[in-house]
Structure formats: C-alpha cells, structure tokens
Amino acid sequence: MAMLFSTTAAPSPSTIRALLPTPPTLQSKGPLWTLTTPSMETNTHCQAGEGASNGSLECANCVAGKYGPAAGLGCFDCGRGKSISTEGATSETQCSLCPIGKSSPATGLPSSCESCPSGGYAPGEGYAMCAICPQNTVSDVTSTSCITQPGYYVDPDGEIVQAPDGVSKDVGDMQLKGLSLAPGFWRTNSNSTEILPCLNEDHCVGGSDPSSYCAEGYTGPLCAVCSSGYAAIGASENLSCNQCSGSSTATVAGGVLLIVFLLSAALLYRFKEKCLGRGRLQSFDSAFSVASKKFEKVQPVIKIVFSYFQVVNGLGFLFGIKFPPIYSRVTSFIGGIVSLDFISFLPLGCMAPADFYSSLLAYTALPLVLSACLIGYYFSLSKKTDEKSVSTRNKIFETFLAITFVLLPSVSIKVFSTFACHDFDDGSRYLIVDYSIDCNTSTHSLYWLYSGLMVLLYPIGIPFMYWYLLWKRRDLLSCNHRMKEMEMSEDRALESALKEREANEEKHKTLKALSFLYDSYEPKYWWFEVFETLRKLVLTGFLVFVAPGTAAQVLFSLVMCINAMRVYSVKKPFIDDFNDKFSEVAQWQLFYTLLAALAMKVNLDNENLQARRYFDILLTLLQFVPALVLTIMNLLEAREATSQRTVGHSDNDFGGEGNEEEGLELGEVESSLTNASARRSFTNVVSIREGRSLSKQAVELGGEAVSKHEKRKG
Incomplete structure (x- = not known):
C-alpha cells in the first residue's frame, strides 16, 4: 500500500507528551516526602503500585491504565498515546506506546489503545490522535496509511493527482508506475503520464503492466502492430491481425487467382480474334460495343x-479520428474497391514480410510500369494511320488516363x-500509417x-x-x-459548340484520346477535370501538412x-443537368461528413452508448444519399418521359398525317435516349452526343422548346 501523509504531519509522541499536564514532583516537607501536582497534594502510606482514594486509608492496586512509581505517591495516569492493561504497575515504563494504526486520545485508559476509524491513520507508535x-x-x-481513492494517483513528487482519461476508475491505491489502464488505452512506459487511446479499443486490454497492454496478436505503439506469426489485414482502426494458418494462405491464393483471372480477361480481349474466331469475335465486339x-x-x-469515396476513405487517417465502427468498415470497404486497394484485404504478411x-514501392512503381507498357504500346501504333489503329491508340490513352484518375x-x-510521424512523450517517433516503422532511422530518411x-x-x-494536354x-x-x-442564346451556343467539338474529333482523330478528361463537360469548361483533381488532392494528401490532428x-x-x-x-459544368445536380448532392454529403468529423474532433458526440449508435447509423446511411437521389431522379425523369410520349401520341391522333410524321420523328429521337438522365438535356444536344442530327422539322417542334436553362427556371 502506498503510504501517504497529510499535508500537516501527524503529532509525534514527544509533541504529545509536551502537551500533557505538568507531571507531579516530590517536595521535602519535614520528615515526610509528598507528591505534588498542580491540582492537589496526596499524602498516603501506600506501597509502590498502590494508591488510596481521597479520604480513605485503605490502599489498593493501581487500576489498568495507571501506575504507582513509589511508596506513598499514589497512582498516576499513563500519558496520551500510551496504555497499560495490568493492575498494580509500579513504573511508567510499563505504559506501552500505542501500536501503529491505533491511538490513545485520553490519559489513564483502562484498556488497550483505540483503532483509527475509517478515514484516519496512525503511521507510527504512540499517537495520541489518528x-x-x-x-x-x-x-x-486500523490503517497505518491512506491510499488514493479510485480516479487519483500519487505522482513522483508525492502529490495526489487526478488520473487522466484512460485510467481505470474503479482501482485505488495507485502510483504513477502502477497506473491501471482501462481497456482501449495505452502508454509508452510505466513512467509516462500521457495516456493515449488505441486506434482500435479491442486491441488494448489495459492493466498495469506495460508489457501486457495489448491483446493477443497485437504489439507495438498503440497496439497497432501485428505480433510475430500474425498478418495484418486493413490499416488504422480497421487493422486486424490474423494468425497465419492454412486459411490465411488460402485467402492469399484466392486473391492471386482473382488477379490472374483479370489479367487473363485483359489478354483475351487483346487477342480476341485469335482466341474466339471471326464468328464469335463479331458477337463479342457487338456486346462490348453496347456495353461501352x-x-x-x-x-x-x-x-x-469514385471521387467522393476516394476522399472520405482517408479522412480517419488524415484527421486522426476514430469514426464509428459501422461507418468505418463500410467506407473502408468501398474505398478499397474504388481505389483498387485489394492488397490491404489480403494477409500477405503470412507469405512474406x-x-x-513495401506497399509504398508497390503503389508507386507498379503504376509506372503499367503506364510505361501502355504508352509504349501507344507509340508503337503511332505510324499506323488506319482507323482501327487510331481507335486502338485512343482507347489505350483513355485507359491510361482512367488509371491515373483511379489511383492518384x-x-x-x-x-x-x-511524412506523417507520431511523436511520443519518450522521444520515440513512429509512422502513423504503420507503427512498426521508426521514423528516427536512416532507412526512413531514404524513403522520405x-x-x-x-x-x-x-x-x-x-x-x-x-x-498541359487540355x-x-x-x-x-x-x-x-x-x-x-x-x-446567340445560351442553348444555341452550347449546341453549336458541341457540334463543332464533335467535328474537331472527326478531323483530329487523336483528340478523342482525351475524352475521359473533357467529354462530360460543356466546351467552355474543358479545364474542369483539372479543378476536380486538385480538389481531391487538397482534401486527401495535402491535409497531412495542415495542422495535423487538430480541429x-x-x-x-x-x-x-x-x-x-x-x-x-x-x-x-456538366452538359447534363442531372450530373450537375448529382455532383452538388455529393458535395453536400461530403460537407455533412466533414461536419460530423468536426463534432467528433471537439468531443461534441460525448453522449451515451445509445446516442453513439444512432450517430454511427446516421453517418453510415448518409453515405448512400447520392444513390438514393440518383434512383429517385431517374424514376421521376422516367415518369416525365412517359408522360411526354403519351402527350405526343395524343397529338398524333388528332393532328392528321403531317403531325403524325412529326410525332414519329420525335419519337424516334426519344427512343434512342436509353439513359433517363440524358433526356433532361435538350433533345438536339443529346442527339449530337449520339452522333445523330435532328431534322429541321424536329428542331422546330422540340429542339429548343425544353432547354437546359429553361428547366432550371421551371
């Protein structure tokens, strides 16, 4: 037990004796010696260890708690902080000091000393008061010392200090070296006062021994490193250390087979003519063309x-926030898919360190190798000017741009x-994304x-x-x-610009290779993909340098x-109104997700367990708002298109032969628009995008009647 003393030291036995009444003294008065006290004089003929009551000539043994030092002196009390249990004591030395944990607040007690009550203590012998x-x-x-109550501990200077968050609230008698941590918390060593929450509370079991803070299979700073014999799946709060076994090896093998299957499919497409034959090739090309x-x-x-989940997938790491578990698992899974991060789902640590x-090298080098192969193949076809070779070159470069979009x-x-390391109070620095890596090494400097x-x-x-390309x-x-x-009017200008851009694509065949970057945007916003790319970079990697870990x-x-x-x-910026609205919904969704992150950062979500669960579910459902909006808008547009076709047929029934011809022509245009969102754009622009032109009669009836901007006003 930790011995604590009050800020005012308990009185020592010598101090207590000094407070006692002045002891009796012997004085000479003729032939007799008498004992004198400040209150009275006693003159008896009793033997040592005896005394007589006032006015009595009969002597009796001194009772327990008293002693008679000499004949004729009578009985005297043992002082405070002392006691004697026998009768007829003849010496003060027979008065024993009260043992530790007990006290004698009065003189002449007839029994042993009293035990200190709860809330008091006597650290030494002879205490008059606890x-x-x-x-x-x-x-x-009967305590000899006091212990800290739960929630407090004794620091190295002997001061009683309130325990920080993360220390067990139901354990008392704690010193700094023996702090008992609650599950879900960790500290660097037994002398550390910095109690840190683990990335995943299930990885930390708590306790008072720093060597046993982590659950089985976990070790290292914040218990965020897999022990020997375990392989990591996922990262950060979603890290899971799986024991290497036959099932883990099978998982890796399955992942490798999936990658091989995808590569085989790519090779099949590349050499489809040799593999399938001409008959099957035509059928394959037809299906692929429709899908394209x-x-x-x-x-x-x-x-x-893709852009939305690429951003939100890294927010937990960038902000140093532990998002709710359901939300974290959902966004991590979807984010891994949209970023092609399949490696993190495989326990590769069971097969090789x-x-x-290693992941940094793989993520940066493999795209370079793949891009080099694509660009090499692209330039190998540069001397061929036939339509098929030009089309192949354009598809190769589009694929290259798509890869950069997904992986960037x-x-x-x-x-x-x-560049992001976690500084601990003992001077150590570890990489936040992988706490097994020490930032204070020359190896890390090279990778830096x-x-x-x-x-x-x-x-x-x-x-x-x-x-530059744009x-x-x-x-x-x-x-x-x-x-x-x-x-001219805004809609006519857009129609004319789209026609001219399509003509430029026909005239300059290689221009189509950049369609991944500009095809969805209006011609005047040819640069918008650059803005979108910079927006994602600012909200992902660049945030590492902006007040990391703070609100x-x-x-x-x-x-x-x-x-x-x-x-x-x-x-x-989009040609289609629907895409404009959908992108704005995604921005609002990102805003609310960031707002939730801010609430968590400043502990505004410090609610009970039920409230936290509601917060988790609400935040998870928020991630699917764009999908819900997309479905509702498509249903409404499909309903609107159906109503327009019904009105068109009614006009044909009452309009005669001329109107029937016009209605049929417009119906052909509308039937070509299989995508519901495309029908929101004005009819002639969509026809241009599909490579068709409207007749003069169709333009007069419907080409400009329902324009993009008139719909906004309506």
Whole structure:
C-alpha cells in the first residue's frame, strides 16, 4: 500500500507528551516526602503500585491504565498515546506506546489503545490522535496509511493527482508506475503520464503492466502492430491481425487467382480474334460495343461516386479520428474497391514480410510500369494511320488516363503518409500509417527522399499533365463557346459548340484520346477535370501538412469543401443537368461528413452508448444519399418521359398525317435516349452526343422548346 501523509504531519509522541499536564514532583516537607501536582497534594502510606482514594486509608492496586512509581505517591495516569492493561504497575515504563494504526486520545485508559476509524491513520507508535487522511484519499479501520481513492494517483513528487482519461476508475491505491489502464488505452512506459487511446479499443486490454497492454496478436505503439506469426489485414482502426494458418494462405491464393483471372480477361480481349474466331469475335465486339455505350452514359456518375469515396476513405487517417465502427468498415470497404486497394484485404504478411515501405514501392512503381507498357504500346501504333489503329491508340490513352484518375488519390495519400510521424512523450517517433516503422532511422530518411520524388511525379505531375494536354488543345475543345454565347442564346451556343467539338474529333482523330478528361463537360469548361483533381488532392494528401490532428485541420477541409460546392453550383459544368445536380448532392454529403468529423474532433458526440449508435447509423446511411437521389431522379425523369410520349401520341391522333410524321420523328429521337438522365438535356444536344442530327422539322417542334436553362427556371 502506498503510504501517504497529510499535508500537516501527524503529532509525534514527544509533541504529545509536551502537551500533557505538568507531571507531579516530590517536595521535602519535614520528615515526610509528598507528591505534588498542580491540582492537589496526596499524602498516603501506600506501597509502590498502590494508591488510596481521597479520604480513605485503605490502599489498593493501581487500576489498568495507571501506575504507582513509589511508596506513598499514589497512582498516576499513563500519558496520551500510551496504555497499560495490568493492575498494580509500579513504573511508567510499563505504559506501552500505542501500536501503529491505533491511538490513545485520553490519559489513564483502562484498556488497550483505540483503532483509527475509517478515514484516519496512525503511521507510527504512540499517537495520541489518528491523523486525518488527505483529500482524495481513503483508509480502512486500523490503517497505518491512506491510499488514493479510485480516479487519483500519487505522482513522483508525492502529490495526489487526478488520473487522466484512460485510467481505470474503479482501482485505488495507485502510483504513477502502477497506473491501471482501462481497456482501449495505452502508454509508452510505466513512467509516462500521457495516456493515449488505441486506434482500435479491442486491441488494448489495459492493466498495469506495460508489457501486457495489448491483446493477443497485437504489439507495438498503440497496439497497432501485428505480433510475430500474425498478418495484418486493413490499416488504422480497421487493422486486424490474423494468425497465419492454412486459411490465411488460402485467402492469399484466392486473391492471386482473382488477379490472374483479370489479367487473363485483359489478354483475351487483346487477342480476341485469335482466341474466339471471326464468328464469335463479331458477337463479342457487338456486346462490348453496347456495353461501352452504356458505360459512357453513366461514366460521369461513376466518376462522381469514385471521387467522393476516394476522399472520405482517408479522412480517419488524415484527421486522426476514430469514426464509428459501422461507418468505418463500410467506407473502408468501398474505398478499397474504388481505389483498387485489394492488397490491404489480403494477409500477405503470412507469405512474406510486409510493411508500409513495401506497399509504398508497390503503389508507386507498379503504376509506372503499367503506364510505361501502355504508352509504349501507344507509340508503337503511332505510324499506323488506319482507323482501327487510331481507335486502338485512343482507347489505350483513355485507359491510361482512367488509371491515373483511379489511383492518384490513394497513391498521393500513400506518398504523403511517409511524412506523417507520431511523436511520443519518450522521444520515440513512429509512422502513423504503420507503427512498426521508426521514423528516427536512416532507412526512413531514404524513403522520405523517395516519397519527395513521388510527390513531384504523382500529386504534382499528373494534374500538370492533365492541364498541359487540355490547354494545348483548348481551341479544339472550347470551340469559341463563350464567344458564341455573346452572339446567340445560351442553348444555341452550347449546341453549336458541341457540334463543332464533335467535328474537331472527326478531323483530329487523336483528340478523342482525351475524352475521359473533357467529354462530360460543356466546351467552355474543358479545364474542369483539372479543378476536380486538385480538389481531391487538397482534401486527401495535402491535409497531412495542415495542422495535423487538430480541429483546425477539419475546419480547413470544411472551407475547401464549401468553396468547391460554390464552384459546382455556379458553374454547373456538366452538359447534363442531372450530373450537375448529382455532383452538388455529393458535395453536400461530403460537407455533412466533414461536419460530423468536426463534432467528433471537439468531443461534441460525448453522449451515451445509445446516442453513439444512432450517430454511427446516421453517418453510415448518409453515405448512400447520392444513390438514393440518383434512383429517385431517374424514376421521376422516367415518369416525365412517359408522360411526354403519351402527350405526343395524343397529338398524333388528332393532328392528321403531317403531325403524325412529326410525332414519329420525335419519337424516334426519344427512343434512342436509353439513359433517363440524358433526356433532361435538350433533345438536339443529346442527339449530337449520339452522333445523330435532328431534322429541321424536329428542331422546330422540340429542339429548343425544353432547354437546359429553361428547366432550371421551371
């Protein structure tokens, strides 16, 4: 038990004796010696150890608690802090000091000393009074010291200090070295006063021994490292250390087989003519062509969804926030898919040592190798000018751009993570994304330099490449759209610009290779994909350098999100109204997610367990708002299109032969628009996008009657 003393020391036996009444003294008065006290004189003829009551001549043994030092002196009390249990004592030395934990507050007690009550203590012998325990300490009956009550501990200076969050609240008698941590918390060593929450509370079991803070299979700082014989799946709060066994090996093998299958499918497509034969090849090409056209129509929506989850997937790491478990698992799973991060789902550590350095090399080097192969194949066809070769070259470059779009945010976060280390109170520094890596090593310094080069190549190089490729062809892409808006109506200007851009694609065959970057946007916003790329980079990797781990970092991201939202709402860059609205919904969804992150950062969610669960479920459901909006808007547009067709048929029934011809022509145009969102754009623009033109009669009836901007007003 930790011995504590009150701020005012308990009185010592010598002090107590000094407070006693003046002891009796012997004085000479003729032939007799008498004992004199300040209150009275006693003159008896009793023997030592005896005394007589006042006015009595009969002597009796001194009772327990008293002693008679000599004949004729009578009986005297043992002092405070002493006691004697026998009768007829003849010497003060027979008065024994009260043992520790007990006291004698009065003189002449006839029995043994009294035990100190609860809340008091006597640390030594001979205490007349029990000392009172200091504030925030407690004691039991007959205590020789006080112990800290639960929630407090004794620091190295002997001061009683309130225990920080993370220390067990039901354990008392704690000193700094023996602090008992609650489950879900960790500290560097037994002398540390910095109690840190674990990334995943299930990984930390707590206790008072630093060597046993972590659950089985986990070790290292914050219990965020897998022990020997275990392999990591996931990262950060979603880290799971699985014991290496036959099932783990089977999981890895299954993942490898999946990758092999995908590569085989790619090779099959590349050499489809040799593998399938001409008959099957025509059928394959026909199906692939239909799928490609459908994909082109939904490509803007897919890009918006991808961009959203690419951002939210890294927020927990960037902000240092433990998001609720359901939300965290859902976004981590979807984020891994949209970022093609299948490696994190496989226990590769069971087959070979795997850490952040190996994944950094894989994430940065493999895209370079793949891109080099694609670009090499692209230039190998540069001398061929036939239509098939040009089309193949364009598809190769589109594939290259799509790969950069998908991988850039995740690779950027991976690269920027090299610079983010966690400083602990013992002077150690560990990489936040992988706590098995010590930042104070020469090896990390080398990877720090390597990551600096990758920053130039990925987060800086790819957006610059986008801008250069588009800026170099800006005249072919913008088609004087803004000038045309000054000369004609906004809708006619857009229609004319789209026609001119399509003509440029036919004239300059290689222009189509950049369609992934501009095809969804109005001609005057040919640069918008560069803005979107920079927006994602600012909200992902760049945040590592903005007040990391603070509420200011979350506030900065909120400001950036609001500014981007304003750009989307004002510019409305997409050709299709539906995509404009859908992208704005995604921005609002991101704003609310960041707002929830800010609430968690400043502990505004400090509610009971039920409230936390509601918060988790609400935040998870919020991630599917765009999908719900997409479904509702498509249903409403399909209903609107059905109503318009019904009205058209009614007009044909009453309009005669001429009207029947007009209604049929418009019906053919509408039947070609299989995608519901495309029907929101004015009819002639959509027809241009499909490679068809409207007859003069159709334009007069419906080409401009329902324009993009008139719909907004309505």
